[in-house]
Amino acid sequence: MPLALLLPLTTACGGTDAGGSTDGRTVTVTVGYQSKTINTVTAGTLLRSLGYFEEELADRGREDGLTYRVVWQDYATGAPITAQMAAGKIDIGSMGDFPLLINAARGKQLKEPTRLVAVTGYNLRGGLNTVVTAPGSSLGSLADLKGRKVSTSVGSAADGTLVRALRRAGIDPAKDIRKLNQQPSVGASALSSGSVDALSQFVAWPGLLAFQGKATALYDGADLNLPTFHGVTVREEFAQRRPAVLDAFLRAQHRATDHLRKQPVAAAESVAKETGLPAEVVYLYNGAQGIATFDPALRPELIAALKEDVPVLKEAGLVTDVDVDAFVDPAPLRRAVPDLSYPKASGPKSELWLKGQSTIRTFDSPAALLKAVRGASVRAAYVPDAVTGTLWFADRAVWVGDGAAWHAFVTRSGAERYVSGHAGARIVAYADAVRLAS
Missing domain, CATH: 3.40.190.10 (Periplasmic binding protein-like II)
Structure with a gap:
């Protein structure tokens, strides 16, 4: 046969x-x-x-x-x-x-x-969907989307995340924003050209645009805490x-x-x-x-x-x-598959992928990752959000120094919430975090 x-x-x-x-x-x-x-x-x-x-x-x-x-x-x-x-x-x-x-x-x-x-x-928290804006955008939170044009794919999980997130922020998704129903690639182009203010999409579009330097995360879908x-x-x-x-x-x-x-x-x-x-x-x-x-x-x-x-x-x-x-x-x-079993859940860890290597190192803390990055030939570095656990590129994350501890966040609003509740904590640029980590 x-x-x-x-x-x-x-x-x-x-x-x-x-x-x-x-x-x-x-x-x-x-x-x-x-x-x-x-x-x-x-x-x-x-x-x-x-x-x-x-x-x-x-x-x-x-x-x-x-x-x-x-x-x-x-x-x-x-x-x-x-x-x-x-x-x-x-x-x-x-x-x-x-x-x-x-x-x-x-x-x-x-x-x-x-x-x-x-x-x-x-x-399990919803981290596969993300709302992103263009780099340098004045938009800092979902509340800033009022009256703005947002691209998504209607009927997709990313659209569901957008609708739910806006409602939690007190925004009517049907009246307070101008939603454009677009294919992911079309929406990505629209964001780059400036014809939309934000893009809500599913894996892997947000990560791709962030990696390319074409987008900044505005909202982490894991904030919904819905699978x-x-x-x-x-x-x-x-x-x-x-x-x-x-x-x-x-x-x-x-x-x-x-x-x-x-x-x-x-x-x-x-x-x-x-x-x-x-x-x-x-x-x-x-x-x-x-x-x-x-x-x-x-x-x-x-x-x-x-x-x-x-x-x-x-x-x-x-x-x-x-x-x-x-x-x-x-x-x-x-x-x-009669013997199928659930994988054991484990806390997210930071990871470092060096150029020319096929293995990836893991770290128990963001601070350890920052120290390892210093002077290294980095292909990619990943760090989990301090609250949601969503993995993100370390050089695209928003870093917060809090005493000797370092925390990373997918969005600036997430970092700002942390800083507002922790006296002495401050937002630090990634390059400075790498330099200062000890």
């Missing part, structure tokens, strides 16, 4: 015989993914590059005598994946929590129901007709997750090569201490958060209602 074929199809195209048999002996499986949304790599970019799904299907083929053909389709957001799934042209897809709910609603509406069967990556995640959805008809194929996918995803955990630098380099994203940005989210935690398990905290997302989408008119309990189906993952 020949190995299953990997067809590098990266454009949104229809006509694929999804989940079907082209000649009676060849089964085509179509997977929709988002290469630039690196929180989904274990079900997309990394999984594809490792070839684990094809390996699992080849093993299956030796048992049942069929040949399996995998078609990978790459999209910028979850919306077109949902459209293709509703048309029966994509079998398995990965997307964020808000798009997953729209996926469930559209599938039911169009009589092509889908099921959430696994998670890719998550952050956000990406997950895997499957057409119900396909799952029922090809349960062994779905099992193969989930086993392959589990293997890709293990690979990412054990070889985070190699995984980041691989994803960078496939996507064109800087490896330093990929590692910010997907590294050993990264903003995202990777685990396929359908954790109860995540499902509870998904239920809290429904009213936000209903108010926006994007769904009428979603039965989350009916949408979530843990049975396939239990069947495919």
